[in-house]
Amino acid sequence: MLPLMAVMVLVHLAFTGGRVALSLYAIALHAPTIVVGLQVSLLSVLPMLLSVRLGRWIDRVGMKRPARIAIATTAVGTALPALWPSVPVLCAASMLLGSGFMLLHMTVYNEVGHSTNDQTRVRAFTLLALAFSTSTVMGPVIAGIAIDGIGHRWTFALLVLFPLLALAVLVALRIRVAPRQAPGGASGAGRLMDLLQAPRMRAVFIISGLLSMGWDMFTFMVPVQGARIGLSASTIGLIMGCFGVATFVVRLAMPVLQRHMNEWQTLTWSLGITAAVYLLFPLTTSVPLLLALAFVNGLSLGATQPMVMSLVHLVAPPGRSGEALGVRSTIMNASQVFLPILFGGLGSAAGMGPAFWTLAAVLSGGTAYARRFSRAD
Numbered sequence: 001m002l003p004l005m006a007v008m009v010l011v012h013l014a015f016t017g018g019r020v021a022l023s024l025y026a027i028a029l030h031a032p033t034i035v036v037g038l039q040v041s042l043l044s045v046l047p048m049l050l051s052v053r054l055g056r057w058i059d060r061v062g063m064k065r066p067a068r069i070a071i072a073t074t075a076v077g078t079a080l081p082a083l084w085p086s087v088p089v090l091c092a093a094s095m096l097l098g099s100g101f102m103l104l105h106m107t108v109y110n111e112v113g114h115s116t117n118d119q120t121r122v123r124a125f126t127l128l129a130l131a132f133s134t135s136t137v138m139g140p141v142i143a144g145i146a147i148d149g150i151g152h153r154w155t156f157a158l159l160v161l162f163p164l165l166a167l168a169v170l171v172a173l174r175i176r177v178a179p180r181q182a183p184g185g186a187s188g189a190g191r192l193m194d195l196l197q198a199p200r201m202r203a204v205f206i207i208s209g210l211l212s213m214g215w216d217m218f219t220f221m222v223p224v225q226g227a228r229i230g231l232s233a234s235t236i237g238l239i240m241g242c243f244g245v246a247t248f249v250v251r252l253a254m255p256v257l258q259r260h261m262n263e264w265q266t267l268t269w270s271l272g273i274t275a276a277v278y279l280l281f282p283l284t285t286s287v288p289l290l291l292a293l294a295f296v297n298g299l300s301l302g303a304t305q306p307m308v309m310s311l312v313h314l315v316a317p318p319g320r321s322g323e324a325l326g327v328r329s330t331i332m333n334a335s336q337v338f339l340p341i342l343f344g345g346l347g348s349a350a351g352m353g354p355a356f357w358t359l360a361a362v363l364s365g366g367t368a369y370a371r372r373f374s375r376a377d
Contacts, residue, residue: 008105009132009134011071011100011166011185013138014163014228016143017146018154019043019140024143028152042095043098047099047330051327057327058325059319060112066107068170070244071100071104074097074104075160075167077099079160081152082154090292100163105329106326109128115313117353121309125306129251189253194314203373209364211270212335214301220339221343221352222236229285239290244298247298247302250299264370266303275363275366276360277300278363281356
């Protein structure tokens, strides 16, 4: 477990640092704002299109080959801007970086799910989520300090060391792979429909998509709302930081939470609390209240990832957890590509209040839907 966590954190450092560095390098190269936005969306486009097929491949071949290809792809994505600094290369690097990290994310989570049981799975996913929280903070900080100190090209040369070190850990430690049942049944679209037609599996996908929407819209809508009400960039950053701190805090408390609520109950409460936060957020301009709402939202959404991952492995048919993770990844990446455009357009046309309240209404509907499964459990 610890070697897998080390591999994941090292590659995630390259991904989070590279994501920030790509945008800043594009701006330094005088790319138009729309091109910078396109470059950011390219991080998610290929994962959105390829996740299901890659998930099936992971189910067939196991962890080792996909993990090595994923790490190598991430390394190439971070190396390209150091070698050929241009906007088209940055766009290509975005696709490689996003695809490589997505493949490793699915591979490692699938492997952890197979190597644990129903009693230890949530704890294992919680430890991974805590590791992610750490690298989410450290990656951008490393990239920002490096850019100021050694420039953009050398920053990417520094970031490429992380996936190379991860590959060395993966090869040197000879990480044991858990045995698994081979996937069976139909193939292609028929198999996908089997997953989508299973009520509990479909519920996991829908609820996971709603929670992903809540998370993505916080990172998109809160800075826009903060700027509209006249908050400084540092105050907006502080609000976003409160959210991040809360996700870390709640993951430390997951063993206690798990003793009192199961996966479905946790997701139901998270949807309801997040809906309430978005209902209240545009109604106040008080910074202390906004900080409190951001912290509550971080507690709510931060508790969901270990529970969702546990449910995917609990509900997915034998030998198809990788495919199920691929469907979830497709939903999440589609959310990151399309929802900012949708809610940004709504905010421009009707104001940020209706955008927040629309999101709150959707999440409230998801709460009622999730409660059915919470009661059934």
